[in-house]
Amino acid sequence: MRIHLDRNRQTHHRSQGAGRTGFLSTLGVVMAGSPDPKEIVRARSATVRILFEGNAYSLGYFQRRYAWEKLQVEKLMLDLIKKFEREWRPNHQVADAMTYEPYFLGSVITYRRAEEKYLADGQQRVVTLLLLLIRLYHLTSSREDTRDQSARLLTLILGIDPVRRQFTITDIGYRDCFNDLLNGQAFGAYGEPDVVRVFQAYQDVTQFCLQNLPGEALPNFVTWLLERVSLVELDAGDPDRALEMFVAMNDRGVRLTPLDLLKQYLLSDARPDPRVHDAGWQSMQAALDAVAKDATLDFVRSVLRAHYFHLHPDDGDGITLDEAPHEWLVRHEEAIWPRYKTGDHAKLFTQELQPLYPFYADLLRWAAAPVEGHLGTWFNTSNGIIRQFDLTMAAIRSSDNEDDMHRKATLVANFLDLFVVTRGLVAENYGQAEIDELVNELRPAVRESRTVHDLAIALGKTAANWYPNFSGVLTLRYRERGNRPFVVYFLARLTAWMESRTGRGDRAVHMLNHIDGRGHEVEHLFTSRHAEYRNVIPDSDAYSRQRSRLGALVLLEGSDNASLGALRLADKLGAYRSHYMLAGSLHPDSYGRGEVRFRRFREDEKLDFQAYDETIPIPAFVQSRSQLFKAMAEKIWAADRLGLILPTQPVATPRPRQRKRSLVTLVELIREGMLAPDTGLIGTRNRKMFRATLLGDGRIRTASDEPFPSPTAAAEAVLDGKSANGWTFWRIGEGKETLAEVRTRYEHRR
Known part of the structure; x- marks a missing residue:
């Protein structure tokens, strides 16, 4: 059985809005002469609110467990935010969100057995949506103007039985994790890898919201998500037909995807036979999609954005490069091929796509797993940049040798990493939207940079304006529910650099990879119990501000952090001595004769490390430590270390385009x-x-x-x-x- 809605029907559904419920079609076959025919398959449109409201879903036995990684989670989030941002304005009322353009999320398959409702297909999206609702619940519950939305979100999260806290996804293996997330609890010992992945996916959702969803937009976003984002629910009726539909929709049938349509468009004018390039296309698709899902389509979009940056990616009438690249090419044919000759379409494949796809596959591998020499790419992925290769592909030419391609990729990755750090230190967003804006500004100059040296100069002109932001180390404060991902990253890079330079090995990947359950945690040098230091700083708010500054923090293994938090700093120095050197440097014994590598490190880098002295006032100590962190950061992200060439004369800061x-x-x-x-x-x-x-x-x-x-x-x-x-x-x-x-x-x- 093959079940789908034709394109006209989908378009009609989207134009009518997603807030309406009703049967879109009745599908299926009734056997002639059957005395008791089964219910035919039914399909209905459902907004996110309707999907969750009063429902509880068990998981079908043939469903794989939750498997979405950071890339898939943040791609869904990016699609939602981008669609929302096209409509939202700061002066809009919440009711205006009901008129925003709807967004279609695809289909889910459900069935019933013994009065229980099951998900046969769509678990990955539905679980991720549930995690997003939990995050939005926390955001709205802390504000007076969104209390009603908070209450509504809670009823959707808890499904049909809020008293027993039976979540919309009822799988018992996920229950403890969902409960901890809803209550704001720390990581629990969940055991199963898929449950751990659910917890980590929530952290991905949280980080993305922090970077891309401004607080003033929150009420409108919640309303739009619940009422204007929709799916199609296919009710299979019973488990057997649900399995049949699951197999049919995942393994069989011929459905033209945007990539199929793009292939037909590009290769249709190949001579003497369009099939002459089919094997080459299949090799490209197999190589890329083996590395990451939908990688081929992402690669094509990235190349088109890089090579045809002068053409707007969105025509304003629904034809976008992201959603329909073949239609976008048709719309811009005259600009791309002003003197079109037969075979020009195919040349876009043979001369632009085919030579570059092996390199793009390397980029994807470096982003997915740390590779020595290309850690900047992996760092950017860990910081939530899910589309980081547009600038890289603008810099790459098919005539470049492999070494130059790799050097250019490293330059761009380091440049974006510097952008993240210098923005984070002054509490500015560095999410995908900001990256996209930066790339749009730089793409023309980067495209004109033919050599690695040219690229280093082009990127250096922009980076020169960012270095004053390192003064933010002296003023930035740690806010666990605000900037935790950035502070963890910043401390990890400082700590790992020091470990490496003192002969202990670079531990940055270990610190950021959450290998164990709790991962690494931010450790306050000074306890949250103000009474311990009231005689030093009488005012509790002033004490709180001092203990949350960067200079009053270190990074420790999560299990170690939990056992030290309540102690005075003087009582923790012995424990710090056995941990990372950045924490151990607070102990006086670290400055003894036996610590040769630490001494050489201080002398070589000209860094002013000092052991903790309880007689020094806390503000003076924290300020000194912050100055040390600033000096370390300026060395780690120094232009020459990153490969950037800064201008010898000051460069005027370009006025950014308003978003x-x-x-x-x-x-x-x-x-x-x-x-x-x-x-x-x-x-x-x-x-x-x-x-x-x-x-x-x-x-x-x-x-x-x-x-x-x-x-x-x-x-x-x-x-x-x-x-x-x-x-x-x-x-x-x-x-x-x-x-x-x-x-x-x-x-x-x-």
Whole structure:
């Protein structure tokens, strides 16, 4: 049996919106003369809300366990965010989200047995959606303006039995994990690899939300996800037919995919016979798809974006390079082949795609697993950059030799890693949207760079503007629910570099790979129990600010971290001595005669390490340690180490293009006289007041003296990582007008 909805019907469904429930079709065969015919297969459209509301799904026995890796999770998240961002504007009301363009997620197969409802196909998407709902529940539950949404999300997460906390996915193997995630608990001893993968997938969802979903957009995103994102539910009726449908839809049938259509389009004008290149195409597809799912299509898109960057990837009428590359090529035929000759389409394959695909396969391998000499690519993947090769493919030419290709790839990977670090240190987003914007700006110059030296100069011109951001080491604070992934990464790189330079081996991969259950954890040098240090810093808020600065942190194995947290620093020095050298350097014995490698390291790198001295005031000690971390970071990410060539003269910082989510900025409001520099701001949450200052460059400095690039970043910082809409959180001085209201006045005046 082959079941599918034709393209016209899918298009009609999407144009009608995803919030409507109803049967789209009745499919199946009734045997003639059957005395008791089975129910025919039924299909209905279902929004995410309808899929979860009042439902509980067991998993079919033929279903594989949860297997999505970081790449698949973040690809789904990126598709959702990109679709949402095309519609959302900062001045929209929540109700406006009901009119946003819908998004279709595909189909799921269900059946019933003994009054239980089962998922026969679609587990990966449904489980990932459940994890997203749990994350959104945590974000909305911490805000006053989204309490109703929080309550709704909880009912969807817990399915039909909220009292017994029977989750929408009822599999008993996942229950403890779901329960821990819903309650904000740390990693548990789940045992089964697929359950561990579920827990890790939630961390992937969390990191992606932190980097790509601004707090002011949260209410609209929740509404759009629940009411405008849809699937088709195929009700098979019984287990036998569910298995039959599962096999048919996964193993049999001929359904033209975007890649099939692209192949037909490109090879159709090959002479003397279109089939002459078929073997070459099959080899390319087999080589790439063996490394990663859908890799061939991603490769083609990346090459087209790199080589035809002057053509917009979205025509505004639904024909996009991401969704329909063959239709996009048809639309831009005259621009790509202004003097078309028979065979030109096929040459795009033979001259542009075929020579480059082996190198792209290497890129995918380096991204999936750490390879010596190409760790920058793996680091970028670990930081959530799931589409990092567009700039690399712009730099690569089919005439390059293998060594030059590899050197260019390393340059670009190091450049993107530097972007992540220098953005993270000043609390700016470095997610896929920011990467895409950076790549769009640089692609023309990178494409013109023929040699490795040319590329190093082109990237160096942009990177030169980022190095002042290393001063952020002195002011950035650790917020567990805000910037934990970045702080773990930053500390891991510092710790691993020091381990390597003192002869212990580079442990960065081990620290970031979560080999054991808990992985590595951020360790505060100073305990959370303020009473232990009240005689040193009487004010609890001031103490909290000091203990969360980067200089007051180290990275330890998770199991070790748990046993040390409540002790005073002086009492932990002995334990630190047996761990990583960055922590061990706090112990006085690390400076004895026997520590030759550590001494040589300090002398060679000219770094001012000091043992902990309890007589030194905590602020002075933390400041000194932060200065040390800054000096280490500047060496690790030094331009010459990364292969970048910085300009000898200062380069003017290009004015970034405004993104849809930032139609009006604080800088613009200041420039137009709507706001004044050094204006005091006040925010309140749960009867607690927070003060901040608007700086002349559009940043907001909070009471901790830490500057933040946006109202939302500043609000979430003072709220210890809880989600907030910074534009409505901050009010002007003692008045009642919010930053959002000032922005609205300015928009009306324009």
